[in-house]
Every structure is written in structure tokens, then in C-alpha cells.
Amino acid sequence: MMGIGVMELVLLLGFGGGFGGLPFGLPPLPADPRMQSVAPEECLAYFAWNGTAKADAKSKNHTEQLLAEEELDEFLGLLEKEIRTAINAAAKGNADASLAAEIVPDLVKLVTTRPTVAYLSRLTIGAERPDVSGTIVVSVGKSAPQVRESQGKIEALIERETRLSLTDVTVAGVKFRKMPVHPNAPTMMWGWIDDYFVFTVGDKAADEFVARWKSNAQPAAWLTKLHKDLPVERVSMVSYWNVAGILKACQPLMTDPKVPQVMDALGVANLKHIASVSGLDANAATGRMQVVLDGPAKGLFTLVSEKGITTADLKSIPADATSANVFRFSLTDVLNHVFAVAGQIDPGAKAQMEQGLAQIEQNLGVSLRGDLLGGLGDVWSVYAPADAGSISGVMPNLVITVNVRDQAKVAKAQDALLNVARAAIEQSGPRAGVTLSEFTSKAHRGHTIQFQGIPIPLTPTWVLTKDQFIIGINAQVVKSHLAHDTGKGSLAANPAVVSAFSRTKNPVLVSYSDPFPGLQNLYTMVQSFGPLATGQLAQAGIPFNLPALPSLAVIKPHLVPSVTTISRTATGLETEHHGILPGGGSEYTVVAPVAIALLLPAVQQAREAARRTQSKNNLKQIGLAMHNYHDVHGRFPPAASTSKAGKPLLSWRVHILPYLDQAPLYNSFHLDEPWDSEHNKKLTAGVPLQYINPSAPKLTAEGKTVYLAPVGKGLAFEGSEGTRIGDFTDGTSNTILVVEAHADKAVIWTKPDDLAFDSEKPLDGLKEARQGGFQVLLCDGSVRFINLTINLDILRALFTRNGGEAVALP
Secondary structure (H helix, E strand, O other), X not given: OOOHHHHHHHHHHHOOOXXXXXXXXXXXXXXXXXXXXXXXXXXXXXXXXXXXXXXXXXXXXXXXXXXXXXXXXXHHHHHHHHHHXXXXXXXXXXXXXXXXXXXXXXXXXXXHHOOEEEEEEEXXXXXXXXXEEEEEEEEOHHHHHHHHHHHXXXXXXXXXXXXXXXXXXXXXXXXXXEEOOOOOOOOEEEEEEOOEEEEEEOOOHHHHXXXXXXXXXXXXXHHHXXXXXXXXXXXXXXXXXXXXXXXXXXXXXXXXXXXXXXXXXXXXXXXXXXXXXXXXXXOOEEEEEEEEEXXXXXXXXXXXXXXXXXXXXXXXXXXXXXXXXXXXXXXXXXXXXXXXXXXXXXXXXXXXXXHHXXXXXXXXXXXXXXXXXXXXXXEEEEEEOOOOOEEOXXXXXXXXXXXXXXXXXHHHHHHHHHHHXXXXXXXXXXXXXXXXXXXXXXXXXXXXXXXXXXXOOOOOEEEEOOOEEEEEOOHXXXXXXHHOOHHHOEHHHOHHHXXXXXXXXOEEEEEEEOHHHHHHHHHHHHHHHHHHHHHHHHHOOOOOOOOOOOOHHHHHHHOOOEEEEEEEOOOEEEEEEEEOOOOOOOOHHHHHHHHHHHHHHHHHHHHHHHHHHHHHHHHHHHHHHHHHHHXXXXXXXXXXXXXXXXXXXXXXHHHOHHHHOOHHHHHHOOOOOOOOOOOHHHHHHOOOHHHOOOOOHHHHHOOEEOEEOEEOOOOOEOOOOOXXXXXXXXXXXXXXXXXXXXXXXXXXXXXXXOEEOOOOOOOOOOOOOEOOEEEEEEOOOOEXXXXXXOOHHHHHHHHOOOOOOXXXXX
């Protein structure tokens, strides 16, 4: 939440209005009515920006005045030149890369500085070929001839690289170019409507877009309502996430039955959408965001207090604080919520947590929930005093405060914890590495922790007063807070803060930042570390000279304080920000936990799906290699090659290497020596890609694999000669050739060691190899996922090649 000014200036100096121009390029061009009409009524995700206009130095808007400064414009122009030089140097020597270096920067600059809309209207996951529909539209304007020329060069490059030909397709009179893709990949096409460039993904995306464009439809109802709910005078950027629709589309990936439970417990399941609008108002930049729920708040959202804060809650913060955040947050509610979520997912887990907390409290001799948390209030502040300096010139020295409801209870808990800490330090002696000391300031007793022999520039300090519990990262900032005289002014009287309270009724969070101190730190960092960074680029053969930064004297007059508020609404949450750039950052105190709660289960499932797909591909390549081996030798390889004396030498995995495009590695082996001979053992470290388990990277470092052959009487691998296709009388599509075993059963890939199948325990070594089951390669070369709920008799039948059983895989 801190350092908003730094982030604003990084973005502003790097992109605002100049090279690249972030999608919310400032100042914005007037809205294009045609672009506003392309959004579909049913939409999963939507992004639009109005492009970048020339800044007017006579504007009364501070952001636009800053962007119109000649020094800033000159800096951005030089920065663009250096970036282009570096890109060209990196591409030197490669004709195609040089062509891309010539074209791509111009196209990126065009897209990010011209009106653009990108949306995803449909997504269906789970089928072999996903159903997707998405479109990007760019209003190119007068640059259309240059873009068309670049388009021709890129198309020639695509055809040259893929060795495939683009095709012409006409959709309702509009000509498109179609990209050749894999049969299971969605269709990609691009074309022109007047001076608008259109790129579509999906079989029907182009048809749907052209039909909507030609109908001159009114803007989608949801988009119209969004602008009404989040009014901004000069809109630069709009974003919209249909969370409910995205969750529905992702359901096929959520195979773990606990994921819906977790999402429901966290309150994510009733999220409807998250949207934002940013741009300029009369004074500076502004941004508004809403989180809309479908029904009452649940889970994480219940932690956002319905009771707001007032200006009185800011009176303990000095008027010259460089940054501050004040918010309502109940630790008791958080603890109760954690227990409730645990109980909703697993009642036994809640009981264990309650028992654990009781045990801790018994050992400490104090009730953490009743005394410490119960004695503390719910109004918190985190701020950086102006006279407290910073850590290493970068991180501000912060003060954290929380109001106290019952000083006696908190003091009781504090004394108990101090006694435990002192006893532990005394018992450890010199090895403790820390000392605990006391001090007195303004008649208040304080405590400080000092680290010994550890290069940590922190001395955590705290003081308990009648009204507040104060924590600082050193004693200086705590004493400064205690010395503050509220009668001589506080942040509550700051005009920007007062204005924020007038705009937002009953906010649950107010965040304030003076951007100038952060800007000074930024300049210090650039001057200190810039030469090092450019030196490293030079060593890599990439010339880059950072232009001189605009003078602080030019920038400072245009800076205005950044203030962000968060409030509860009838449908969810809403943030409003005013500052030098839209979206100051404090709104992420709401978005971050929401995003984490929303994305973690989905990301986990997506990551598992990707790993499962990679493993499936590995098995398919192994199956193809097996059959190519069979074509050459008339039989599959035996589980292991053997010496004349019958001693196992090398695994079948070594002998199919030539059929996995690994002939050089195969020729490196001494085939008449065992896997662990002095020579062959050195080769175990180079695990071929097809044998790497995507879910367990540690196995690769150990030279191990989980792709094992079932070995035993009547199985695919039996005897020392290898089996023939004709030996699989149960059918090649009904017999397991190779399995993806559990990581615990992994073996050195060259070692003649595989899965000894036990018909009494058919899941031994396989259970939960992958979430919910395991994958197998059948003798016909196909790969199937075997769910743990499979009938064990069917599984036994799948392992035998000639048992005569009738098998019907689900």
C-alpha cells in the first residue's frame, strides 16, 4: 500500500504519453463511438483504451501539464531511441529477428497509443478442441498504409517460418487472412474494415464481430451500466472481468472436489464481476473500480467492515506524513473466519486448530483470543513520518498503530509473551542472536528487539498506551509518533484527504501518498544502479545509455497527493483514486486477496492440467518409439538387456532411444556393460525429455523417471526376448504397455528396474501418481487416464495381455 508515488512516477516516466504509451495512455483521445459498440452482450473479459492524445500545456489538469513538459517529452524520445537501438543490436545477425525488431516496436507503439478494444466473449474448456471466441480491434487511423505494409512483411515471415500458406477468407464481404493452425487449435484470422484492424480467435469470432459491426449496434447494456456506475470525466481505460462466467468456463479444470468447497468458503463463488474505469478529471488523474457480488457477502468479503472510518481516525497521523493508510480490520474476525473456513472444508481440521490454540494459550498462560485480540480494536494505521528517514534510502521507516479497547487485557498478554521471550533468550545465552530491552518515552514504557551478528537494519519497537498499540521498525519512529501533538495539525486536515471524505461516504480504507519523496528515492536508485545495469547490458553486447532524467524542479510543481478510498456498497465493494496517475494502488488491498482466492485454485488446476498433458505427450512419444522398435526388430524390447551370463544390463528405456530422436545419447552407452558401470553411470544425469516427470523436477536432478513397464507373467513385459504384437490376444487397446507411476516408485532411468505388478494390490505404486489417478500407455499407442474409482478387476485385466478377460474402459 505504500510507495504509490514511486509507482506512479515509474509508469509516468517510462510510458505515460511517450514511447509505448501504456494502454491507459494519457491524456486520452476522445472516445470513438464505433469502438464502444463492438463489445458483445455476453462477455467474459473486456479491455478498452482510447489511445493517447497530445498533451496540452495550457490544461488545468496537473497530469496533462506534466506530460506537456518539454524535458519529459525529450527524455521519453531519447528513451525510445535507446530501446530501439538495444532491440536492433540484440537482433543483429538474424534476418528474421532483425525484421521483427524493425516492425514490432512500431506496432506496439501504435496499438498502445491508438484506440483499442480486446474482448473474450466465449470460452469452453474440457473438449479436445476448446471453443473460444475473442477479438482485438485497433483504430489505426492515418497510419493504416504503414501498418498494411508491416502486415505484409509479418505474413511473409510467418509463411517462411511455418512453411505453411496463409489463406484468404471472406466474411460477409470483409476480407480476412487465415492462419494455418493445428486441427485442435482455434482459428486465427485478421483483416480490415476501413481503417480498423481486426484480429479474431475462434471459428465463429470473425462472423460474430462483422455482424455486430455492420448492425451499428448500441453499446452493450453491461458496458453502459459500467460507465454509469463508475463515472470518469475523460475516460482513458476500461477493464471488465466476468468472474462468474470465467469460473463456469473453468469448471472442467477443477477436478478436485475440494476446490468448490474452498472457493465457497472464501466467498469467491458468489463473485459476479470486477471492473474499473480510469482517466482524467478536472484536476489530475482518477480511477474507479467495483467488485460486484451475486448475493450477500461471504468469506473474505465479510472481513471488510460495514462500519467505516472517520477523519478522527487520522488525527494521530502527523500532517507531514509522506504516506499513510488507515483502515478497519478486526484480527478477532480474521481468526474466527479462518476457523470457520477450516470447519466448512474439514470439520476435523477446525477441531485440531482449536485444540492447538488452546495448547499454545495454556503454555503461555494467557488467552491470545480473549486478551490480546479481544483487547485490541479494529482501526489500524500504517504511515511513514516525514522526519524518520528510510531503510537503506529505499523503504520508508513505518509506524503501525491499532486502537486499544481494553488496555489491561493487552498488557496482560504482552507481559506473558515478554516473560516467555526473556526465558528463551536467557536459556539460549549468546547463541540467541537477539536482545530485548526497555525504554521510556513520554511516560510510556516501550520495548525494543535488537539483532546481534545479523545484518538486519531493523530494531522492532513497540509501546502500549491507553489508546493505542504502536509498532515501529525502530525506536526513533515510535518516539516520533508519541511526540506528535495532534493540536498542531494532522493528516485529517489535509485538503486532499478532506476532499476524499467528501466524495466517499463511510470509507473502510483511506490511503494517502505524497509522491515527491518517492520520486526522490527513485532518482537516487536510478543514479546508483543505472550504470551497473547498463554495464551488464553492454557486456551482453546490447548498447543502452539511459538518458538524463528530467529535473526534479520541472516535475515537482505538477505533483499532487494521491488518495484512494475503499467502501462497502449494496452489491460489494468500490474504490476511488485521485492522483498523478489513475489507480494509485491501495485498491489492490481488496483485489489482491480476491484475486488470490479466485486464481489459486484455478491456477493449481490449470498447472495440473498442463503437467498431465505434458506427461500424456511423453507417454505417446514412448508408445510411438516402442512401435518403431517393433517394426525394426519384430518385437518390443525386453524389460532389460542381459549379459551372456543372464545379468541385467540396461533398461528398455535406453534401447528405444534411437526411436526418440536420441541416437547420439544411445551411441554413448557401452551396451555390453551394466547401467552402473563406471562409464554408463555417468550418463544417468542426462535424462531425456520424454522421461522427465513434469510434476517432480527433483527426480530429474536425481536421474530418475516414473515411466515404468509392468513386468511379470502374462504382462506386456515378460521374459528376456521381448513380446510381439501377436502375443497380445486380449487386444492391444486393452493392455497396458507402460505406466506413469507414483514419484515414490521412481527409478534411475537407465536401470533395469520397473513395476513388479501385484494382482492382490493392483494400485500399488500407482495411486495418486497424478491428481485423482494415473495415466497409462496402452499397447495400441493410446494414452488413457485411469481414475482411482476404477473397478479393480478391470484394472487387473488391463495389465494382462492374454488373460481372456472382457474389458470395457469407461
